[in-house]
Amino acid sequence: MRKKVSESVINRLPRYYRYLTELDSGKVERISSRELSRRMHVTASQIRQDLNCFGGFGQQGYGYNVRFLKESIEKILGLDRGYRAILVGAGNMGKTFAINTKFESRGFKLIGIFDSDPKKFGTMIGTHKVLPYSRIREFITEHKPQMAILAIPKTVMHEVANQLISYGIRAFMNFSYTELSTPDNIAVENVHLGDSLMRLSYKLTEKQNNENPHKND
Amino acid sequence: MRKKVSESVINRLPRYYRYLTELDSGKVERISSRELSRRMHVTASQIRQDLNCFGGFGQQGYGYNVRFLKESIEKILGLDRGYRAILVGAGNMGKTFAINTKFESRGFKLIGIFDSDPKKFGTMIGTHKVLPYSRIREFITEHKPQMAILAIPKTVMHEVANQLISYGIRAFMNFSYTELSTPDNIAVENVHLGDSLMRLSYKLTEKQNNENPHKND
């Protein structure tokens, strides 16, 4: 088994992927860690160290082939596996996520959308009809999605997650404003927009304090 | 001037704030770093170190007063300043953010929503009427918002941001799938849902590899 890759490296992978995708679609064929570091505002050392957690993708004296590196990171991230996802909760957040995040372009498949509000049953979100939550078990059993996007109130979050785990879901993206905690073998990614807003508020406040040092002493 | 607080500490602040808000509304009056650490799954040492970047909020032998600590973090984050924000882009993402993130409950004020699509002018999002982007300059000059939420295509992101900076905006929350880079005196928080999805994909893949070590050697 591979040695454990640190959280910091993992967090940077999507950013590398983003830049490489950009370069690739800009017809750039090769890039050195030095040039990439210049564009991404990180050190070349860090790029080489990060990539070498997963193997040697470059060539001395040449650098990295953009396409090959991009595809390698794709594999590392599992974007080539065609994961199937369901969306639970067809409110604003759910709808936005379904429409906005180009699932397909990253190799994911959104295969079903569920809600427990009968008024929403049958309405369309993109190309998907909203299905009753009551049918989720049968749906999962039949189509075997691996991931669920939870865009539901935090009051029901854990209950829903536990059910879905028992039906076979192995990964959750959670949008509600409480952390989802699950057994070790389940992957979770919490997205807290409120936290981002507070961080922005902190940064703004800090900058104002620097411009105006004695305002709030 | 305060010594620079590390990024890691700042990133944890909103989480502390969340837990303290929870405790406070649950009528908990005091808490020790040890008990809080147990609940948050971090070390007590880290909690004490983090808080002490900003001052001593506790009392030996007693611990921390929940209400007082919560309000102290509120001030550190700048949530008590009544920052005014505008939303630029009334598409799905913008709408969701406006409705979902309880601005007001965190002390922010959403004071205007703008879009450049005439079909949207005058439509309501929550209690706000969508205004034409062409009027944004006059609006900013008059109402002096500090923050802008950008929920617009990445193709126009930098152009819009630069305009808004010249009108006086000092902080941006950016939802488009490219990093917003700005001068040093401007606060930026990038939210990339696509990155979160990729991280989830990585974690899922890693767990599958551990269960099935030789599947993809």
Added chain:
DNA sequence: TAGATTGTTAATCGATTAACAATC
């Protein structure tokens, strides 16, 4: 006072950066 728990210093650990030999 005795017990509890902070604030803070010191020790450890891990992540980042620098340097360079290997090699394309």
Added chain:
DNA sequence: TAGATTGTTAATCGATTAACAATC
């Protein structure tokens, strides 16, 4: 071959954890 640039080891830096004296 000479020049460039990787992969990797070593050095540095910063963040986390441990420990404990201060003190409520």
